[in-house]
Amino acid sequence: MNRPTVLADRLRDKRRREFFGREAELAEFTAMLAGQAATPAVLFVHGPGGIGKSTLLRNYAELAADRGRPVFEVLGGDVGGTPAGFLRLAAAALTEPDAVLLVDAFEDCQHLAPWLQESFLPDLPVTALVVIAGRCAPDPRWTAAPGWHQVLGVRELGELPAPAVEELLAARGVPNSRWAAVTRFAGGHPLALSLAGGIAVRDKENSGIAEQAVVAALLPHLLAGDVPSPAHRRALEVCARAYGTTEGLLRAVLPEHDAAPLFEWLRRLPFVSPGRFGLVPHDVVRAVLSADLRWRDPAGFAELHRSLRGQALARVRAAAPAAVLREAAALRYLYRDSGVPTYQHQWRRDGEVLESLCQERDHAEVLELARSSGEAERVEWWLARQPGAFRVQRCADTGELIGVTAWLRLLRPEPEELADPVVAAAWRHAESTSPVREGEHLGLARFSLLRAGHPGAAPARDLIRWRLLAEMLRGERLAWTYLVAEAGEPWRSWMTESEQPPAGEPLEIGGRLFALYAHDWRNRPVEQWLEAADLRLLEGTAPAEAGVLCRAEFDEAVREAVRALHRPEALATSALVRTRLLAAHCGRRAEEALREVLTTAIEGLAADPHCGKAHRALVVTFVTGTATREAAAARLGLPFSTYRRHLATGLDRLCDSLWHWANQAA
Template sequence: MSKEDVALRTGGSCASSRSTGGGGLLADRLASARKHYFVGRERELALFRSALNDAPGAPTVLVVHGPGGIGKSALLQRFAADACAAGRPVVSIDTRTIEPSPADFQRAAVGILAVDRPVLLVDSFERCRDLEPWLRERFLPSLPAGVLVVIAGRHAPDPLWTADLGWNDVLRVVQLGELDAAESALLLASRGAAPDRHAGLLAFASGNPLALRLAAEVAVHDGADNLVWTPCRTVVEQLLMRLVGELPSPAHRRALEVCSHVQDTTEDLLRVVMPDEDVAELFCWLRQLPFMRSGRYGVYPHEVVRDSLDSDFRWRDPEQYKSMHRAVRLHLVERIRNAPEKEALRATSAYNYIIARAPWIRPFRGNRTEGGAYEEPLRRDEWAVVTEMARTMEGEASARAVAYWLDHQPEGFRVHRSFSTGELLGFMCWLRIDDVDDGMREADPVAAQAWEAVSRIAPVRHGEHLGLARFMIHPDAYHRPSRAWDLVHMRFTYELMRTDHCAWSCLVHGEPEFWEPVMAYMDMFRADAGPWNRAGHALYCHDWRVDRVDEWTEGIAARLLSGPPVAADEPRARDGALTREESDAAVRDALRCWLDPDGLAASPLLRLRLLQSQPEVDRVAGLGELLSKAVERLERNPRTRHLHTVLIMTFHSSATQEAVARGLNMAFSTYRRHLARGIDEVRERLWQWEMQGHVPD
């Protein structure tokens, strides 16, 4: 049997170039086109060529695995061309064309027994996974010496291959990854996509060759804007069909939809969204999918799969999409509020991720191809470094301001470093300002003018403060999207949700025209902050006494499915809402009337916005329940449990305070001190809940 007969009978690529009256075979033209459009994979090609040439240490069996659309079939076609060029006969098996049985597989591979030193290429092996033990233990060991075998499939081989020491010298496993940025651009150019459209196409496809080809084909024929290019429904449907395929059940689909929406997926998160399902089984299924990766904090899909699934779900079922988003959001917000800082910051990063799922927001986030960055507190030995960084980027006045705040609030500074090198990429500072003096006005006019700007609208009252995001200096991406700038957003969101008594939050932006859509999306209005605006910076503000955190997050969720919002308005009037001073002053009297509905009916605390959502007839009872919950919180903490006892004994009886003190076996002065502290604790909790907009469970 000739090499040509073997190739034609088994689907190989060693086509003859003899004349057929039309200038050669169609296979020649196909092979030429495949070679012309093939890009990248230099490492894999070099490994295969070393095996073709029997180089020392080269493998005899090569297993290539990766998700759908990653280019496994194209790589095998290129392997076939290289094998033919080296004079090696090729036998190709596409398992989609055979029954997944040993007999059918052997019939398809029979050609390798008729030639010398053949190359066996097996594609789509995921369809024959049940044959893997037979292939490893029976078929491959029975092949004659000189056979080179390449097996390609979506799944990694069974660990039993490497557990068998006999395979160590002859087997090589290669995980096929995405194309890099340069290779992706070459592929787009080869498909006719104009260079000015590459940015959006690259951001969507994330190096997946199938996605790049489909996106390029669409972009060549439409007028897509390269900055916010989004795939049409046809592209998404084809990708999902090729990359994901059929799913076992609606529960598996929902688990995959959750996974595509969030930054990382854990069993805990699935349990929040799918409380009635076997989330352990679903999570096990997710982590075994070929397009899924396991990271430090959970599993996550390849970006093109993630984006396609998320956009398809948002388009297909908007109401269920919003319901899923809300469940995830509430879970993350609760973690931000109540977890230790390190865990809360991870939850903040995850929260910022889900609110940035709208396609129009993508240009405002760091590029996926950038190296990662992390945040940490500023070290004392780096004070001079960040001061000089501010001087270089913003001038002497900025350096003086940095030096001032390093002396007054060094704990507010955070630096951003490269994950790979530890290099200092930039820094920011979160300031808590509760008053302004002449020293601050001279050292940092920007902070002073921010204070004056919000004071003209609604002054910061006693016990409250202004939270100000200041500096945000990154020399390589000054006030522009980057992975380090994403950390600025993370810290900003964290401080909003964790800081008690923050009346105003403000952000000084150096590129206001660029960031205006994001600021509007985040409900931050642009304030007139005085002369320093002429330097090109702008001040964005939010009054948390008008729109509390829960209302703010609900508003962002409502805007998630719409396009870029218009500029945010200045805060509306406070509608007679209670001030902190009024709330604190009313707590003692309300506790005295705790068990007296008529007395509570006259309490100013009925103006708490926590109670405004209840019918008017229920607000008195709601206030009594609110006081009970605030007092009950004291009992949960061993350090305040005695305060709970003091408040209950005092306000749940008609006894005099002297009698209560005797009943508690306390000196009267000690009792009065504990009573005052207990009332202060209730005041603190009520106002914290009022600012947050809800009462934690």
């Protein structure tokens, strides 16, 4: 008796009819099932989130089942991170001659790759087939291992080609008039196409919908009836912007709401997955949520960003040593759309590369890596001088050294320390612009070495950047920081954009030109520095670069500013706006803050018994104001020459006072 058709059959048939653009992948797997020569026994498919890896594996499973092959499916997130966890899910495949093992979301257990390569996969029956799908490509050492290049196939799953995109949209019932708007937003990304196409079908009234309207409408329509309240929508927006969303983060950002039910609601959403450090939405959904909020409510987007930034900064500063990098990564992630490449990071599974303090047992490997940069002698000297400044980055699964970084803390360098030309250049620049004062220190990222070409270099670079950011944000009495990077473009533009302009002339290190990129944290404290980054992210503009004026330039700027005391437009463009004088006035209009600083400084001279006449000359001339200098002299009852002498004295004392303020502000 024939089995009756069930709903699963209809669903499978519909999925097959709406599966487009992967003909080559299906043909290859069909050939693998048939045992054709030169087909791989292990197929590794990689690509970004939402590109269709899971859908492809579901089709593979159906093809295999149709041919009577036993199918075993493993989801990387269910493995638990250990070989035992993987065996719990896949051990049955070891005893099935025709087994087809499909491993999805391999990025969640990618650190098990060496064990799979060396232990598990070789024990499978020779007729078994394996398909592994993940975001990251396999380690080149796997593909290059003896014997594996003959049985391992690596395929990158890209976007759908244009014909397949059109087929998909037509199958979903998207009118031709809407295709351009949908594809401008989604490109050939299957998940984005499906989401945007669904919106276009439901919103048939507006056939001329623009690209931004698709973005803005995507999530509200997608979640119609599924977002219970404005609080739930805000929680969803937090999840879209944050590195990882925890109940604690929701409680901090949404203090007026009960965080527990909001978190549970987020966790149940189909496009949200649990990560190591909180809930993480699907990449495309994250991008769409962000775009929707930014377009629909720019002020709300800015408010949310600043709230998340405040929380992230507080966590970086309060973090225990073991959590510092994670919190620095969370802060840096908030600026991923700012357009500054150094704020971006390579997506990798957390824990693939680990950082630790450099120990004596690491020294030999550190020096071996340093030899390729021509810096081995300097590295060895500083290892002896400041061993605690060095950290190493190692591959989690093999322990192989991938990177080394050193953050030197310099109070007042000794002559032997100044023998290092990089240290000497940094100290010389600081002394010639704004010297390091008693109790302050200078931070120098002296070494940042990576093993070139290593697959772990990208995540190791991320760790180094997070470490440097943490040092800058957590440094107590930190006056200057200097980073060493390549001279010229594009680094010059990148670093200047992040308010770390080049300091002095380029330096030759190991036969290559490098530059020191500097930031004075007394001139632009952390909060102001991050607010400048906020402007770049939120408005696409940057504030005027923080200025360091020599004494003559400073005095001239003070004299010009007091003459413009009652002209706000002139005060707003004063060179003093970009100095440390306004460090305590963060968030206020520049002209208002500068006027207050100037008038307060003038009033402060009244307390000096030697400045009484000079103080009165300043008040009458600039604060209360007169039409002419002669009128000011007459109001004071002084001969004009005497008035001019008192005024000159007052201006000199005012400049002295403000210069002192500027160099004490921190």
